[in-house]
Amino acid sequence: MSRNGPVVDTVTRPSPVSSASVDPRESSSGLSRPRGSSIQLRLLTLVTAVALPQMFFSIIQVRRADKHARENAEQVALQLAQRVATRVDDHISVADALLVTLTRVVRTQKGGRDLNDALLASVARDLGNRFINLGVIDTTGLEIGLSNPDRRSSNIRISDRLYFKQALATRGLGIGDPMVGRVTNQSALGIGRAVLDNEGTPIGVVVATTRLKQIRDLLIPDSLPTEAVVTVVNERGLILAHTQNGDAWLGRNVSEFPATFGTATDRQGVKELNGLDGVTRLSGYATATRAPWRVYVGIPKDVVLQAVHEEEHEETVLAVFSLLITFGLAWWLARSISEPVIALTADADEFASGNLSHRSHVDARGELGQLAETFNRMATTLQRRSNELSESERRYRILFDALPLPMWVYDVRSFRILAVNESAVERYGYSREEFLALTMLDIHPADEAERLTALVRSTSRVRVQGEPWRQRTRHGELLDVEVTADDFNVGTERTRLVVAIDVTTRNRTEAALRASQEQLRQSQKMEAVGSLAGGIAHDFNNLLTAILGYCDLALEVAEPDSPMCDDVHEIRRAARRAAELTHQLLAFSRRQMLKPTVFELNSAVEGTEKILRRLIPESIVLDLSLAAESPLVRADPSQVEQVILNLAVNARDAMPRGGRLMLATGESSFTRSQAVAGGTLPPGRYATLSVMDTGTGITAEVRERLFEPFFTTKERGQGTGLGLATVYGIVQQSEGGVDVQSVPGDGATFTVYFPIAEAPIPVPVVQRQLAQSARGEGMILLAEDDDAVRAIAHTTLERAGYRVLSANDGLSALQIAESYRGAIDLLLTDVIMPSMNGRELAEALTLLRPGLPVLFVSGYTDNVLSDLGLPSVDHALLDKPFTPASLTAAVAAILGAAKTSGVA
Numbered sequence: 001m002s003r004n005g006p007v008v009d010t011v012t013r014p015s016p017v018s019s020a021s022v023d024p025r026e027s028s029s030g031l032s033r034p035r036g037s038s039i040q041l042r043l044l045t046l047v048t049a050v051a052l053p054q055m056f057f058s059i060i061q062v063r064r065a066d067k068h069a070r071e072n073a074e075q076v077a078l079q080l081a082q083r084v085a086t087r088v089d090d091h092i093s094v095a096d097a098l099l100v101t102l103t104r105v106v107r108t109q110k111g112g113r114d115l116n117d118a119l120l121a122s123v124a125r126d127l128g129n130r131f132i133n134l135g136v137i138d139t140t141g142l143e144i145g146l147s148n149p150d151r152r153s154s155n156i157r158i159s160d161r162l163y164f165k166q167a168l169a170t171r172g173l174g175i176g177d178p179m180v181g182r183v184t185n186q187s188a189l190g191i192g193r194a195v196l197d198n199e200g201t202p203i204g205v206v207v208a209t210t211r212l213k214q215i216r217d218l219l220i221p222d223s224l225p226t227e228a229v230v231t232v233v234n235e236r237g238l239i240l241a242h243t244q245n246g247d248a249w250l251g252r253n254v255s256e257f258p259a260t261f262g263t264a265t266d267r268q269g270v271k272e273l274n275g276l277d278g279v280t281r282l283s284g285y286a287t288a289t290r291a292p293w294r295v296y297v298g299i300p301k302d303v304v305l306q307a308v309h310e311e312e313h314e315e316t317v318l319a320v321f322s323l324l325i326t327f328g329l330a331w332w333l334a335r336s337i338s339e340p341v342i343a344l345t346a347d348a349d350e351f352a353s354g355n356l357s358h359r360s361h362v363d364a365r366g367e368l369g370q371l372a373e374t375f376n377r378m379a380t381t382l383q384r385r386s387n388e389l390s391e392s393e394r395r396y397r398i399l400f401d402a403l404p405l406p407m408w409v410y411d412v413r414s415f416r417i418l419a420v421n422e423s424a425v426e427r428y429g430y431s432r433e434e435f436l437a438l439t440m441l442d443i444h445p446a447d448e449a450e451r452l453t454a455l456v457r458s459t460s461r462v463r464v465q466g467e468p469w470r471q472r473t474r475h476g477e478l479l480d481v482e483v484t485a486d487d488f489n490v491g492t493e494r495t496r497l498v499v500a501i502d503v504t505t506r507n508r509t510e511a512a513l514r515a516s517q518e519q520l521r522q523s524q525k526m527e528a529v530g531s532l533a534g535g536i537a538h539d540f541n542n543l544l545t546a547i548l549g550y551c552d553l554a555l556e557v558a559e560p561d562s563p564m565c566d567d568v569h570e571i572r573r574a575a576r577r578a579a580e581l582t583h584q585l586l587a588f589s590r591r592q593m594l595k596p597t598v599f600e601l602n603s604a605v606e607g608t609e610k611i612l613r614r615l616i617p618e619s620i621v622l623d624l625s626l627a628a629e630s631p632l633v634r635a636d637p638s639q640v641e642q643v644i645l646n647l648a649v650n651a652r653d654a655m656p657r658g659g660r661l662m663l664a665t666g667e668s669s670f671t672r673s674q675a676v677a678g679g680t681l682p683p684g685r686y687a688t689l690s691v692m693d694t695g696t697g698i699t700a701e702v703r704e705r706l707f708e709p710f711f712t713t714k715e716r717g718q719g720t721g722l723g724l725a726t727v728y729g730i731v732q733q734s735e736g737g738v739d740v741q742s743v744p745g746d747g748a749t750f751t752v753y754f755p756i757a758e759a760p761i762p763v764p765v766v767q768r769q770l771a772q773s774a775r776g777e778g779m780i781l782l783a784e785d786d787d788a789v790r791a792i793a794h795t796t797l798e799r800a801g802y803r804v805l806s807a808n809d810g811l812s813a814l815q816i817a818e819s820y821r822g823a824i825d826l827l828l829t830d831v832i833m834p835s836m837n838g839r840e841l842a843e844a845l846t847l848l849r850p851g852l853p854v855l856f857v858s859g860y861t862d863n864v865l866s867d868l869g870l871p872s873v874d875h876a877l878l879d880k881p882f883t884p885a886s887l888t889a890a891v892a893a894i895l896g897a898a899k900t901s902g903v904a
Contacts, residue, residue, distance in 0.1 A: 116145025619658030654695025810836030
């Protein structure tokens with residue numbers, strides 16, 4: 001190579017420097033004058049340059065720690081203040097809920113004192129010691145009922161109490177200031193609510209009194225930070241609770257202590273405040289919603305920053321000590337290095353001048369000694385190493401001057417690997433020595449070795465670019481790679497350079513993306529079909545309600561033995577079958593009304609065993625494999641039994657010649673999302689119900705449409721195609737999923753996943769049956785947008801003896817209620833209506849007419865009633881399609897319950 005000439009010249013030519021040209025001051029020692037700073041100074045400068053940023057970084061870290069500790073303490077104080085404010089809201093809500101209930105049952109007449117005393121005493125016993133006194137007060141402030149009548153003294157009046165005045169003024173809730181109770185003689189807080197007559201005029205006040213100490217115990221948590229102080233202040237600035245010498249602070253006004261409580265006007269925040277004890281605290285404050293009480297939580301600043309200040313002091317001492325030691329070591333090391341380096345510099349000058357016979361006489365250990373030996377070997381090996389270096393440089397420049405991709409060179413004739421780069425070593429797991437002992441055929445799978453041999457052994461030059469191959473790592477992993485390769489010659493040997501780009505992750509990502517897109521398409525299709533099915537079921541329910549209603553009305557007037565009576569019965573039976581189909585459609589579209597409860601999955605399987613044995617023929621063997629510890633699930637038990645029956649019937653039909661049907665329960669846990677039919681399940685624990693058969697199996701084409709409604713592989717008339725669609729809808733509505741595994745001709749396994757329920761199994765509650773009413777009375781406001789349903793309901797109710805006001809939507813019903821001056825005993829409304837739905841209508845009318853009972857009617861709920869908080873769903877919702885008998889029974893039950901509770 002062209003570079004060899006200058007190297008050889010440097011070694012063989014005599015030095016151009018003559019003795020006459022050398023400085024006399026340098027000739028005696030052979031040393032050049034030092035240029036720039038000495039080694040000692042440079043090492044000290046380097047140590048300083050390294051140490052100073054560390055010191056500055058330490059200072060910054062301490063400052064950040066100080067700020068972080070302060071912010072953390074402020075956040076803790078703010079969160080505690082918010083937590084206590086939430087407890088304030090909870091306490092006021094509980095008290096208000098109790099008072100609202102009492103307003104409906106207490107007597108405000110003077111003759112009702114004995115009844116009030118008994119009622120309030122019973123309520124107080126049930127509540128324990130949450131309230132020290134409950135009372136009923138007339139509008140003049142005179143007590144007419146106490147939960148502690150033995151504490152009664154003559155002519156107790158509380159007309160001067162703030163909560164009494166507020167309750168009458170607002171016709172609602174009143175909250176008082178700290179006081180000493182006239183009945184209990186204890187520091188307490190009173191809460192009152194006005195009792196209103198039918199026209200909304202106050203006729204009395206019900207009162208609940210709580211000890212201030214008990215309020216402090218209820219509101220302030222026990223687990224406070226060290227030396228933290230909590231204070232609760234009402235809207236007039238009076239202290240209701242304090243954790244530090246609390247009794248002395250009760251009732252005092254915070255305006256006396258502006259430095260302690262500040263003057264903030266926003267609802268919540270943080271600030272630094274000085275206490276009366278001189279302690280500076282980082283304080284958070286928050287304001288409750290139900291009662292505008294402000295909560296202050298203060299944590300002493302010294303406590304918060306104590307650890308930070310100690311750490312700052314320790315780091316400062318350690319930094320100074322470390323810096324001193326480092327400077328000393330650097331100075332000593334610089335002196336031990338400088339002397340051998342100066343001597344080696346003189347030797348280097350001799351070598352640089354071309355005097356390869358010169359030898360260094362430096363006597364040193366370690367690297368400097370090795371360097372001296374290297375200098376001594378340099379002269380004898382320089383020329384030989386120069387030739388080897390030029391050849392090595394040419395070969396390795398080709399290999400390593402490119403991108404950091406796996407690369408190697410191999411011999412075309414033997415396939416032996418001649419060289420690899422570091423990227424290949426890291427990616428494939430072989431050490432460099434192991435790589436050089438392999439051939440290219442060793443890193444390719446057997447099915448591609450023949451292809452590689454045929455490609456490389458061709459006589460012509462073969463150049464490939466971006467060609468897909470598979471290669472094996474040391475650990476057996478198969479990689480998808482794109483190979484770019486070309487031939488070149490080393491002397492007379494034909495070699496090949498290979499560059500491999502690993503596309504395994506890309507290919508897997510693309511495959512996963514395609515699978516995800518397919519799953520999304522399937523999920524969207526199922527969702528669209530479900531929405532269509534739910535809409536159809538809703539409209540059919542309205543039609544079926546009218547059909548069933550008019551059938552029942554016709555049967556009432558028809559002669560029992562007349563042919564028309566038989567015809568009407570046939571129509572009614574057909575309508576009932578149609579209603580079953582709509583219930584299945586609602587189940588698939590996840591719009592049916594479920595009644596979930598927590599139960600053991602094993603009990604659901606065992607409960608269906610007798611039914612299953614009647615459904616399947618003797619040629620099919622039924623086996624149950626239940627988990628030793630039954631998992632708990634939260635679902636509608638009747639719907640889970642429907643899932644089991646539908647899957648079992650589907651398995652039975654797949655085994656016309658007999659076989660084996662197994663039902664198994666168990667548990668599964670997923671650490672990442674799990675794909676199921678129509679979607680994915682989030683990570684978590686799931687109870688599993690597996691239904692396995694040995695039938696004909698399911699093809700891939702059928703499996704894609706398995707859960708679509710009305711899709712069936714059975715002959716016409718043998719099935720509706722709604723069985724598995726119903727299973728899909730029930731499981732989806734229960735937040736679970738269904739997985740199907742099948743091989744045609746080798747049976748199928750349906751696995752249903754339900755989320756594991758952590759709640760205990762509730763005690764069964766006996767549901768009260770709807771009461772049958774022979775003859776009703778009262779005014780009913782009917783709101784229904786479907787003309788046929790509204791007509792049959794109107795006719796049915798009038799025949800039952802009720803008076804009816806009808807409206808075709810929610811707005812019309814509201815206008816009728818506003819204009820009608822008489823009493824309305826019940827609102828009967830459809831849930832789904834244009835402009836104003838049933839829930840909105842009920843809320844508006846209960847504000848207009850407090851205590852008005854409501855009966856909802858709907859073909860599906862669509863979660864419209866989820867926020868109403870109704871006490872009894874069974875008596876508040878009537879499913880479509882309904883019959884005249886079920887309608888009148890539901891109306892009678894609601895009106896009966898309202899009369900019993902004293903609402904109507």
